[in-house]
Amino acid sequence: MPESPPVEKPTRGAIPPTSGSRGRTAGIADRVRGAGSRLSVPAVLIILIVLFCLLRPETFATWDNASTIAQNEMVLLIIALASILPLIVGEFDLSVGYIASITAILEAKLIGGDGWDPVLATVVVLLIGAAIGAANAFLVVGIGVNSFIATLGTGSILVGFSSYISNNKTLFEGIPQVLTKLGSGHFGRVPINVLVALAFVAAIVYLLRYTAFGRYMYATGGGRDSARLAGVPTESIRAASLVASGFVAGCAGLLELGLIGSASASIGPEFLLPALAACFLGTTMGENGRFNVFGTIVAIFLIAVGVTGLEQLGAPNWVEPVFNGAALIIAVSVTLISKRIGSARNLAADTRTGQSPTEEIEK
Amino acid sequence: MAGQAPALALTGASKSFNGRTVMHDVSLTVGRGEVHGLVGANGAGKSTLIKTVSGFHAPDGGGSLRIGEATLPLPAGPGALMAAGARFVHQDLGLMPSLSIAENFTLEPGLSARAFGLKTRGQEEDACRARLRRFGLDHDPRTLVGDLAVSEQVLVAVVRAVTDAAGATTLLVLDEATSGLPWNDAGTVLELIRRTAADGVGVLFVSHRLDEVLGVCDSVTVLRDGHVVGALRSTEGSSQWSLERLTASMFGAAATASPTAKAAGARPADTAPRLRVAGLRGAYATDVSFDLAPGEILGLTGVVEAEAGEIGRILFGAARARGGEITLEGERYRPRSPRAAKSAGVAYVAASRDLSLLKSLSVTENATLADLGPFGSAYLRRGAERAATQELLDRFQVSPPDPGRVVGTLSGGNQQKVALLRWLRTDPRVLVLHEPCRGVDINARAAIYRILRDAAAQGLSVLVISSEIEEAAEICDRVLVLVDGRVDGELSGAALTPESLMQALNPGDAHARITAS
Numbered sequence: 001m002p003e004s005p006p007v008e009k010p011t012r013g014a015i016p017p018t019s020g021s022r023g024r025t026a027g028i029a030d031r032v033r034g035a036g037s038r039l040s041v042p043a044v045l046i047i048l049i050v051l052f053c054l055l056r057p058e059t060f061a062t063w064d065n066a067s068t069i070a071q072n073e074m075v076l077l078i079i080a081l082a083s084i085l086p087l088i089v090g091e092f093d094l095s096v097g098y099i100a101s102i103t104a105i106l107e108a109k110l111i112g113g114d115g116w117d118p119v120l121a122t123v124v125v126l127l128i129g130a131a132i133g134a135a136n137a138f139l140v141v142g143i144g145v146n147s148f149i150a151t152l153g154t155g156s157i158l159v160g161f162s163s164y165i166s167n168n169k170t171l172f173e174g175i176p177q178v179l180t181k182l183g184s185g186h187f188g189r190v191p192i193n194v195l196v197a198l199a200f201v202a203a204i205v206y207l208l209r210y211t212a213f214g215r216y217m218y219a220t221g222g223g224r225d226s227a228r229l230a231g232v233p234t235e236s237i238r239a240a241s242l243v244a245s246g247f248v249a250g251c252a253g254l255l256e257l258g259l260i261g262s263a264s265a266s267i268g269p270e271f272l273l274p275a276l277a278a279c280f281l282g283t284t285m286g287e288n289g290r291f292n293v294f295g296t297i298v299a300i301f302l303i304a305v306g307v308t309g310l311e312q313l314g315a316p317n318w319v320e321p322v323f324n325g326a327a328l329i330i331a332v333s334v335t336l337i338s339k340r341i342g343s344a345r346n347l348a349a350d351t352r353t354g355q356s357p358t359e360e361i362e363k
Numbered sequence: 364m365a366g367q368a369p370a371l372a373l374t375g376a377s378k379s380f381n382g383r384t385v386m387h388d389v390s391l392t393v394g395r396g397e398v399h400g401l402v403g404a405n406g407a408g409k410s411t412l413i414k415t416v417s418g419f420h421a422p423d424g425g426g427s428l429r430i431g432e433a434t435l436p437l438p439a440g441p442g443a444l445m446a447a448g449a450r451f452v453h454q455d456l457g458l459m460p461s462l463s464i465a466e467n468f469t470l471e472p473g474l475s476a477r478a479f480g481l482k483t484r485g486q487e488e489d490a491c492r493a494r495l496r497r498f499g500l501d502h503d504p505r506t507l508v509g510d511l512a513v514s515e516q517v518l519v520a521v522v523r524a525v526t527d528a529a530g531a532t533t534l535l536v537l538d539e540a541t542s543g544l545p546w547n548d549a550g551t552v553l554e555l556i557r558r559t560a561a562d563g564v565g566v567l568f569v570s571h572r573l574d575e576v577l578g579v580c581d582s583v584t585v586l587r588d589g590h591v592v593g594a595l596r597s598t599e600g601s602s603q604w605s606l607e608r609l610t611a612s613m614f615g616a617a618a619t620a621s622p623t624a625k626a627a628g629a630r631p632a633d634t635a636p637r638l639r640v641a642g643l644r645g646a647y648a649t650d651v652s653f654d655l656a657p658g659e660i661l662g663l664t665g666v667v668e669a670e671a672g673e674i675g676r677i678l679f680g681a682a683r684a685r686g687g688e689i690t691l692e693g694e695r696y697r698p699r700s701p702r703a704a705k706s707a708g709v710a711y712v713a714a715s716r717d718l719s720l721l722k723s724l725s726v727t728e729n730a731t732l733a734d735l736g737p738f739g740s741a742y743l744r745r746g747a748e749r750a751a752t753q754e755l756l757d758r759f760q761v762s763p764p765d766p767g768r769v770v771g772t773l774s775g776g777n778q779q780k781v782a783l784l785r786w787l788r789t790d791p792r793v794l795v796l797h798e799p800c801r802g803v804d805i806n807a808r809a810a811i812y813r814i815l816r817d818a819a820a821q822g823l824s825v826l827v828i829s830s831e832i833e834e835a836a837e838i839c840d841r842v843l844v845l846v847d848g849r850v851d852g853e854l855s856g857a858a859l860t861p862e863s864l865m866q867a868l869n870p871g872d873a874h875a876r877i878t879a880s
Contacts, residue, residue, distance in 0.1 A: 212740035219732055222721040229681060229718055230732040230785065231705035288723055288769050 037338045038285050041295070041331055045302045052309035059312050063189060071184070071191035073304045075100075075256045078197055079268075080275040080296050081204050082248035085241040087279050088208070088291045089234075090221040091140060091147035093245045094272060095132065098158035100253035101268030103129050105166045107254055108263040112174020122176070122254065129250020130243055132158070137239035147242075155269075162265035170264040175257055183258020193255055200248065205293050217241060218290065274303065277328045284335040303327055368432050369394045370534040370565020371449075376415050376426035376437075386411045386422070386589045393534065393565040398556060400576040401569045403586035404613050404861065405831050409569055412586065413538050416567075417451055418444055431533035448533030450524040452540045458520055460509030465491040467508050468523055494526040495519075498555055514548040517541060518555055525559050535559055536567045541575060544667070553579045571830075572666055573609050574869040585612040606869055610862045614833075635693070637824045638793050640674075643687035647673045649848035651687070655793065660815060660825040662839030664832060666868050670845050671828045672714065675795045678826070679711035680704040692792065705733060710786035712779075714798035714828075719782040722771030726761070727752040729770050729781055734789045755784045760810060776807020783811065787818060794818070797828045812838050832864040844868055 053061035079096050086093040103125045110121040132154065139150035185192045208214035219227040220234045228234045252271075257263050281302070282295025306327065307320045371393040378386040386408045393399040403409045414420045416428065418439040428435045430447035439447075458467050465484075468491045491504035500518060508516060517540055525532045537556070541549055549572075556579055560566050570576050576583060577597075585593035593612035597604050636654035643651040647670040655661050665671040676682035678689070680698030689696045691707060698704035704711070710733070713719040720729050730752045731738065738748045749766050756764040759780045761773070770781055779799065786794060799815070800808045815838060819825055829835045835842045841855035844867045852867040 210743045210745070212735040212743060215728065215732070215735060215743065219721055219724065219728070222723045223717070226713075226718050226721050227732070229679070229701050229711065229713055230721075231702045232732065233700075233702055288725070290723075 037335055038287075040334070041281065041284055041302060042298050045298055045305060048302070048305050048309060052305065052312070056309070056312045060309060065308070067186075067189060067191055067194075069301075069304050069308055070194050071259070073300050074191070074193040074197040075252050075259060076271055076274055076278070077297060077300055078200050078252035078255060079249060079271045080278045080300060081200055081293065082245045082252060083272075083275045084279045084282075084291050084293065084296060085204070085217070085245045085248070086147065086238075087276075088217045088221045089238050089241045090224065091238060091242065092151060092276075093133075093136065093242060093249075094148065094151040095136060095155035095158060096245060096249040096252075096275065097268040097270065097272035098155040098162070099129050099132050099246055099249035099268070100256060100271060101263075101265050102132075102158050102162045102165070103250040103253035104257040104263035104267055105162050105171060105265065107176075107179070107257055108171035108174050109165055110174075111176065112171060118176040118178070122179075125254065126247065126250050129253070130247040133243040133246020133249075134239075136246065137242040140242060141235050141239045159265060159269070166263065166265055168265070170262050172262045175261060175263075179254055179258035180261065181258070183255050184261070193259060196255060200251070201293055201297070204248075208293065213237070213240075221291075274300075274324060277324060278303070281328050281331050284331050289335070289339075299327075299331075367395050368429065370397070370431060371416065371567060372427075372429040373412075373416060374427050376412070376422040376428075377424075378411050378415065378420055378422050384589060386415070389586070389589070389591055391567075391584055391591075393567050395533075395563050395565050396560050397582065398560045398566040398568055398580045400580035400583035401567060401586065402571070402573065402576055402583060402609060402613060404833055406588075407586040407613070408589040409586055410538075411589075413536065413567075413569060416449070416536060446530065448531055449536065450527070450532050450534070451536045451538065452517075452520045452524050454539040454542055456516055456520040456540065458508045458516055458523075461507065463505045463507055464495075464502060464511075464519055465504035467519065468494065468504075495522055497526060498522050498558060512548070513543050514552055517544060517552045521552070521555055521559070525562075525564060532559075532564050534565045534567065536569070538569045539571070541570055541572065542668070549575055572869070573606055573865065577604065577606065577609070583609065585609065587613060587615055606866055610865045613865070614861050637692055638678075638696075638826075639688075639690045640678075641688045641690075643674065643677065643689065644685045645673050645677055645682060646685075647848050648677075648684075648687075651845070651848065651850055653843055653850060655824045655826060657824055658819050658822045659841065660819050660827060660839050662835035662842035663826060663828045663845065664830060664835050664842060664864065664868065665845030667845075668830045670848060671830070672797055674845075675711060675797045675826065675828045678704070678793070678795050679709055681711070705789070708790075708792035709795065710789060710791035710793070711795045712782045712786060712797065712799065714801060716775070716778050716782065716802075720770050720778055722769070722778075724770060725766065726756065726768050726770055726773070726781055727766040730755060730766075730785050730788070733785050751788075755788060759784050759814060774804070774807075775802040776804050776810070779803050779807065779811060780814075783814060787814070787823075791823065793824045793826065795826045795828065798830065799827060800829075800831070800834055808834075832868065833861045836861045836864055 082096045107125045110116040111118050136151050136154055139145045140147045182196055183193055216232045216237045219232050220237045224234050256267055278296045278299040279291055281299035283289050283291055285295030286292035303324050306323050310319050369392050374390040376389050401409055415422055421438040428437055430449045433447035435443050465488045488504040495502055525535055541552055556566055581597050583595045634656045637657045638655040641652045663671045673682055677684045680700045680703050727749050731748050738744045752766040761777050761780045815825055827839055836859050843850045844852040854863055
């Protein structure tokens with residue numbers, strides 16, 4: 001109990017005792033301070049954008065540059081959204097990248113190789129994505145395998161199947177025009193995949209913020225046993241978030257297919273770590289350090305802007321992963337340290353007023 | 364052991380928190396070879412005293428602490444206590460269930476200096492076996508501690524403490540170490556305690572199980588409201604060394620004062636019960652039967668906390684019954700999950716607030732979690748949700764009345780109010796509360812009792828599972844006492860006092876004197 005208001009205030013309204021009012025003002029102060037640290041990563045993003053615009057006005061500060069950055073990050077964004085669903089309920093899904101690969105390969109193979117109807121093939125492929133999620137859910141929720149291990153295992157199996165189905169080749173044929181349009185087309189000067197990604201963002205934000213299901217997800221992640229004791233169907237929630245994760249990852253695979261115009265076993269896996277990193281970096285912007293969509297988006301753009309800007313300044317390409325990792329570590333560490341300073345300050349305030357929060361009650 | 368310094372001599376220790384003195388000039392002496400009991404009601408200052416001896420609290424000026432020959436500065440550091448020969452076994456025993464006995468023995472305090480010393484597994488096991496044998500135990504050192512019975516775990520913890528390599532033991536403090544033991548299973552542990560004392564160790568035995576205290580101790584110090592109010596010796600004869608003397612001393616005049624506001628709970632006997640439990644069996648329960656009337660606050664207490672706790676979890680679908688019948692308003696009731704119990708109108712607040720609340724979530728999210736229905740499940744009206752929570756916070760006087768605050772940052776009492784209002788707003792038929800006021804300060808306690816009485820007056824049936832007998836006596840209309848998995852006694856009305864409850868919890872025949880073997 002780092003900052004409990006130490007004394008019960010039996011009555012409200014009358015002139016509050018000093019300790020009680022301290023409790024309330026501390027709440028507001030905490031929130032201002034909390035909001036401050038939550039806004040530091042977005043602030044860094046804005047500073048980077050301004051900085052690169054000033055340094056490279058002719059290349060960086062252009063609509064084309066912005067639209068290219070956005071277009072290139074949308075698949076990563078959707079895979080990050082796929083990852084965040086299990087993360088919120090306290091599970092990992094390490095198979096998201098592999099699911100993206102295999103759906104892209106299956107789509108190309110079924111249409112281009114086997115001559116399936118594109119609509120039918122797309123529906124089947126998306127269902128397969130969800131089915132892989134369901135298999136993960138069965139292992140994790142049904143049998144009780146640690147999700148880290150279960151999804152690592154299914155991921156590895158998917159790598160093998162991807163190689164088998166694609167015969168270790170890159171598939172170019174049979175990509176439906178609609179997919180190409182969605183993945184790489186433009187609406188006016190706006191990349192269409194940005195609009196697609198926005199639809200996913202809107203749907204998931206709605207799910208998380210405005211449905212009982214989303215609330216149950218956060219409750220399950222906050223403490224599975226406690227949530228169960230509040231009547232939350234934690235097992236269904238965990239299972240559903242893994243199924244949803246598989247489905248969304250499958251959608252991301254198709255969008256990637258439309259964007260790059262080919263499918264191979266290697267297109268998906270490289271998304272996994274940046275997606276997870278973005279989710280975790282995003283927690284520094286979440287209410288009470290939660291996984292959240294807004295923070296994840298900012299995190300993705302922070303990395304993309306930083307890397308693009310540095311490249312335009314002449315940095316070699318090995319800078320990207322270094323920047324990626326450093327940003328994650330620094331952002332999360334700085335948030336933790338500022339929280340610790342905050343609670344130390346509260347503790348000091350408690351000590352000054354002679355209140356010892358942990359010792360208020362003799363048990 | 365005359366001529367030797369006593370194992371423990373604490374003199375003139377006082378301690379206050381928030382300007383409230385919880386320990387007044389307390390002195391305590393434990394002689395070599397003596398088992399000395401320390402008893403007192405909740406809040407009497409037992410744990411403050413123990414924490415002063417163990418160096419966790421610094422007393423407010425003055426006071427001195429001697430362990431054997433050594434005079435220790437206050438607060439005493441762990442190293443100095445260790446060197447002086449003080450050993451502590453606390454309620455949680457400090458054992459790792461997933462490790463073997465031998466491995467647990469190597470985890471003892473003071474080990475770090477030798478952490479890289481070379482010792483083979485076989486040597487460690489032999490050493491462990493030898494240490495166990497010194498106390499007549501012949502467990503296989505390779506047994507996992509988690510596979511041992513609770514009483515055996517206590518034995519292991521005690522043997523580990525008194526035979527460790529850090530030097531001779533002068534003082535052994537057992538801080539509620541026996542509180543998890545099944546009722547019939549304390550004998551071996553008490554024998555071990557006597558045996559330890561016979562080796563010249565002073566034992567300070569803290570327990571709320573007065574039968575054990577009377578059975579194993581040579582002398583007892585009674586604390587009440589932070590004062591030493593009694594000192595009894597087993598040699599004084601049965602009129603002095605008795606349960607009646609102990610309870611009278613523990614509760615003083617307060618016990619005879621009639622508990623307040625109980626009249627409201629007096630129900631006509633012919634009301635049909637809301638909940639009827641018949642022959643319930645579980646992991647602990649062997650045959651539990653009782654009725655719970657509408658508007659009644661029924662207490663359930665037992666010497667072994669887990670026994671009473673299990674009943675609550677079964678009623679809420681969080682533990683499985685192995686037999687028996689439960690009927691809720693005439694219908695068969697056998698919840699398969701907490702969710703099913705909730706739909707049937709049964710609510711439950713767990714003993715630990717890590718379970719009854721989601722501490723990292725906000726007050727609003729916690730308050731509404733059990734029933735989001737009024738705000739719409741496909742489109743959650745967050746404004747309405749927040750407003751409804753605000754109203755509840757004002758009604759239950761939660762401080763600060765801030766719906767957005769993270770629950771974990773509230774004080775214990777306010778957290779408990781949030782846990783309560785979560786369920787009261789679902790308008791349940793039966794509310795099961797496990798240790799409703801654990802870690803709750805005195806003002807919030809009164810407020811919570813008031814909330815419960817009001818709810819009961821509206822017809823809610825409340826089952827209070829509590830190991831705090833003062834609480835049970837104060838708040839309940841009727842209290843059932845569980846012994847050995849069955850209802851062994853029932854107290855209500857004027858007969859329901861902390862004193863009478865304490866006596867009911869200590870069935871007389873159990874405290875035969877334990878002697879060193």
